[in-house]
Amino acid sequence: xxxxxxxxxxxxxxxxxxxxxxxxxxxxxxxxxxxxxxxxxxxxxxxxxxxxxxxxxxxxxxxxxxxxxxxxxxxxxxxxxxxxxxxxxxxxxxxxxxxxxxxxxxxxxxxxxxxxxxxxxxxxxxxxxxxxxxxxxxxxxxxxxxxxxxxxxxxxxxxxxxxxxxxxxxxxxxxxxxxxxxxxxxxxxxxxxxxxxxxxxxxxxxxxxxxxxxxxxxxxxxxxxxxxxxxxxxxxxxxxxxxxxxxxxxxxxxxxxxxxxxxxxxxxxxxxxxxxxxxxxxxxxxxxxxxxxxxxxxxxxxxxxxxxxxxxxxxxxxxxxxxxxxxxxxxxxxxxxxxxxxxxxxxxxxxxxxxxxxxxxxxxxxxxxxxxxxxxxx
Numbered sequence: 011x012x013x014x015x016x017x018x019x020x021x022x023x024x025x026x027x028x029x030x031x032x033x034x035x036x037x038x039x040x041x042x043x044x045x046x047x048x049x050x051x052x053x054x055x056x057x058x059x060x061x062x063x064x065x066x067x068x069x070x071x072x073x074x075x076x077x078x079x080x081x082x083x084x085x086x087x088x089x090x091x092x093x094x095x096x097x098x099x100x101x102x103x104x105x106x107x108x109x110x111x112x113x114x115x116x117x118x119x120x121x122x123x124x125x126x127x128x129x130x131x132x133x134x135x136x137x138x139x140x141x142x143x144x145x146x147x148x149x150x151x152x153x154x155x156x157x158x159x160x161x162x163x164x165x166x167x168x169x170x171x172x173x174x175x176x177x178x179x180x181x182x183x184x185x186x187x188x189x190x191x192x193x194x195x196x197x198x199x200x201x202x203x204x205x206x207x208x209x210x211x212x213x214x215x216x217x218x219x220x221x222x223x224x225x226x227x228x229x230x231x232x233x234x235x236x237x238x239x240x241x242x243x244x245x246x247x248x249x250x251x252x253x254x255x256x257x258x259x260x261x262x263x264x265x266x267x268x269x270x271x272x273x274x275x276x277x278x279x280x281x282x283x284x285x286x287x288x289x290x291x292x293x294x295x296x297x298x299x300x301x302x303x304x305x306x307x308x309x310x311x312x313x314x315x316x317x318x319x320x321x322x323x324x325x326x327x328x329x330x331x332x333x334x335x336x337x338x339x340x341x342x343x344x345x346x347x348x349x350x351x352x353x354x355x356x357x358x359x360x361x362x363x364x365x366x367x368x369x370x371x372x373x374x375x376x377x378x379x380x381x382x383x384x385x386x387x388x
Contacts, residue, residue: 023046028115036140067097071091102133164380171282193288230245263329270329336363337351356381
């Protein structure tokens with residue numbers, strides 16, 4: 011089953027031209043980066059697969075010494091470095107490899123956008139391809155599901171999310187245990203190593219507060235008051251959570267600042283299962299008061315997966331007027347505006363807000379609900 015789950019990603023990897031480039035693969039911990047690469051390398055020969063956790067290789071890959079690097083990669087066609095952000099000066103050393111071994115194909119992964127993104131900047135300008143990996147997308151899962159299974163599994167996706175290990179678990183008790191372990195042991199791991207943060211309690215409390223504000227305007231000042239910290243500290247923590255692939259920010263769309271909110275932000279979670287684990291809420295949908303929020307979060311992240319994997323270059327926003335009219339999701343693609351409202355009830359019939367129609371009469375408007383959502387995310 012795992013082979014089929016990763017088939018779409020494997021096809022993308024096989025189509026890439028690696029010559030003179032480094033493929034940088036970002037994504038949350040446990041989102042399948044290592045598993046994907048192992049499946050990919052099963053069809054390759056003459057490769058070196060190493061982990062940034064292995065201190066023995068740091069002397070070579072941090073050396074900025076061409077002779078040491080030559081010794082390390084001599085005779086290999088592929089070099090794959092998992093968790094590369096843990097290796098000091100990795101980008102400068104990769105630049106040496108790319109420049110002096112143009113036939114060497116290099117892939118590196120990182121579970122944090124902190125150091126890896128910073129290091130991969132200037133040294134590898136023009137020499138890298140960046141990919142972002144998410145938990146499993148429905149457009150991948152449709153390859154192994156019948157339409158009826160997809161319909162049946164929708165509730166499970168909202169409650170337990172789409173991490174590969176969660177999807178492959180059959181028992182809901184195992185799904186819940188896995189998510190609680192993932193949240194407890196891995197969610198803050200990268201953040202705690204950086205920026206002088208040593209306590210998870212404030213981070214966890216911040217995420218719990220944000221878990222109850224999905225699709226709503228977030229006030230950093232109010233969060234700071236609730237947490238007993240400054241607005242600037244809240245902003246810094248949220249920025250770190252974004253870079254650790256926990257939170258997704260969504261900015262406001264505005265071309266008329268007199269009528270439209272332009273500076274607010276909405277936040278979503280990379281995975282609904284993680285969100286539910288943070289608040290310890292795994293009840294079935296019929297017993298929940300937050301189905302609308304889960305539905306909105308699910309559609310946002312699945313749409314982002316589709317855009318990323320199908321190379322749909324789009325600017326994404328929410329929209330809200332000062333008169334409290336709002337739209338969940340607005341896309342600007344090649345100057346064409348499309349607005350989407352997310353409704354859990356398929357019978358909900360709403361028109362676009364009057365102010366939106368007045369300001370953007372040329373924009374398309376659609377309601378996305380459980381009977382038509384697959385076209386939106388697959």
